[in-house]
Amino acid sequence: MSPKSKDLTEVIGRHPLFAGLDPTHLELVAGCASNVRFAAGQQILQEGKVANTFYLIRYGRVSVDVYSPGRGRVTIQTLHKGDVLGWSWIVEPYRWHHDARALELTRALAFEASCLRKKSDDDPAFGYALIRRFAPLIAQRLERAELQLLDVYGHVAQV
Amino acid sequence: MVPHPFRVERVQRETADTFTLTLEPAAAGIEIRYRPGQFNMLYLFGVGEVPISVSGDAASPVPLLHTVRVAGAVTRGICELGRGGTVGVRGPYGTPWPVEQAEGSDLLVIAGGIGLAPLRSVVYHLMAHREKYGRVAILYGTRSPDDLLYRSEVEQWRGRFDLDVDVTVDHAGLNWHGRVGVVTTLIQQAQFDPDNTVAMVCGPEIMMRFCVRELEDQGVDLGDIHISMERNMKCAVGFCGHCQFGPEFICKDGPVFSYQRIADLLDVREV
Numbered sequence: 078m079s080p081k082s083k084d085l086t087e088v089i090g091r092h093p094l095f096a097g098l099d100p101t102h103l104e105l106v107a108g109c110a111s112n113v114r115f116a117a118g119q120q121i122l123q124e125g126k127v128a129n130t131f132y133l134i135r136y137g138r139v140s141v142d143v144y145s146p147g148r149g150r151v152t153i154q155t156l157h158k159g160d161v162l163g164w165s166w167i168v169e170p171y172r173w174h175h176d177a178r179a180l181e182l183t184r185a186l187a188f189e190a191s192c193l194r195k196k197s198d199d200d201p202a203f204g205y206a207l208i209r210r211f212a213p214l215i216a217q218r219l220e221r222a223e224l225q226l227l228d229v230y231g232h233v234a235q236v
Numbered sequence: 237m238v239p240h241p242f243r244v245e246r247v248q249r250e251t252a253d254t255f256t257l258t259l260e261p262a263a264a265g266i267e268i269r270y271r272p273g274q275f276n277m278l279y280l281f282g283v284g285e286v287p288i289s290v291s292g293d294a295a296s297p298v299p300l301l302h303t304v305r306v307a308g309a310v311t312r313g314i315c316e317l318g319r320g321g322t323v324g325v326r327g328p329y330g331t332p333w334p335v336e337q338a339e340g341s342d343l344l345v346i347a348g349g350i351g352l353a354p355l356r357s358v359v360y361h362l363m364a365h366r367e368k369y370g371r372v373a374i375l376y377g378t379r380s381p382d383d384l385l386y387r388s389e390v391e392q393w394r395g396r397f398d399l400d401v402d403v404t405v406d407h408a409g410l411n412w413h414g415r416v417g418v419v420t421t422l423i424q425q426a427q428f429d430p431d432n433t434v435a436m437v438c439g440p441e442i443m444m445r446f447c448v449r450e451l452e453d454q455g456v457d458l459g460d461i462h463i464s465m466e467r468n469m470k471c472a473v474g475f476c477g478h479c480q481f482g483p484e485f486i487c488k489d490g491p492v493f494s495y496q497r498i499a500d501l502l503d504v505r506e507v
Contacts (some may be wrong), residue, residue: 153407155415225406228406229348229349230348230383231379
């Protein structure tokens with residue numbers, strides 16, 4: 078392992094998403110990772126496009142948006158340092174459900190989805206480990222979306 | 237049980253449908269004293285009464301501050317009174333936030349929507365006795381940037397070095413530069429020691445439920461979580477039964493409860 082990829086493995090292993098992952102699996106993950114940088118305003122994901130990457134945000138701020146005719150772009154979530162951007166890469170048909178763009182200079186670790194999926198197919202235990210880590214994240218995002226849909230602050234008793 | 241007349245000195249618009257009333261006693265000899273989290277019954281003469289939490293500083297109880305959201309005939313009428321109008325006030329009633337018991341602990345003040353109003357008294361108390369607490373985080377979530385309550389004041393709190401203040405909205409347009417997402421996301425970001433933390437949560441019941449779940453996931457003991465409940469209160473002294481919640485009366489035994497005390501009731505539908 079090169080010193081650079083060793084550093085990357087350490088960084089990834091410290092992230093809560095991958096904390097405690099088997100070291101062999103951690104190396105597999107790191108092998109699909111690279112550092113990326115987005116300028117303020119730069120689009121990162123586009124709804125409907127192929128979900129070929131996910132990101133761990135290391136610095137900066139990202140908005141997750143929905144485009145609504147008549148309302149324009151509506152931000153439904155902002156993501157910050159330490160957050161995971163993108164889970165559609167792990168669920169067929171591997172297409173983004175939302176837009177995402179950097180709100181300021183943003184640095185992240187990018188993980189190539191096809192690389193991870195190929196390694197998952199070759200090593201189902203690795204694939205299962207990934208699913209186990211992403212399933213709670215997906216459930217959490219769904220729960221939050223449910224809360225937003227409920228519009229909990231909009232209803233008051235008539236007095 | 238007899239309301240005292242109070243004169244409206246000022247009506248401050250907070251959001252499109254929420255107003256803060258500044259009230260002064262309209263007669264001599266009316267003593268005003270309350271603790272953070274308690275509420276008064278505000279009486280719009282000839283129309284009806286509503287329970288509204290006091291949202292001012294308990295250490296300076298006069299003038300009396302009440303933040304009211306327009307939701308029906310009484311609240312609309314109260315908000316339309318204008319300067320010089322008269323409103324009846326009786327109280328204070330109910331249980332306060334456990335600010336003294338929380339001394340020595342980290343404190344999480346978690347508000348959703350107009351739930352910030354009953355917690356503002358807590359924030360004033362914390363700022364006046366800051367040295368008695370560990371880390372203090374004020375986490376506030378609301379529907380959109382236009383629905384932020386006490387906006388300039390929250391910005392001032394945020395400027396202090398001894399408070400962690402974080403705000404999020406459920407959705408926003410391009411002119412909002414803060415966080416977007418539900419209030420539970422702020423709990424994950426907050427710095428506190430779960431073994432020595434007291435949480436005070438106020439907002440819609442479903443929001444409080446999700447917050448409690450997140451706090452529990454973070455390791456906060458249910459006995460250290462306090463929530464403020466809302467029900468249809470009429471008499472405010474536990475006689476009429478309108479606000480009965482299982483064996484509890486929200487007006488008399490609450491509105492502030494330890495979560496542990498009422499957790500089983502919250503799981504029952506249509507109590």
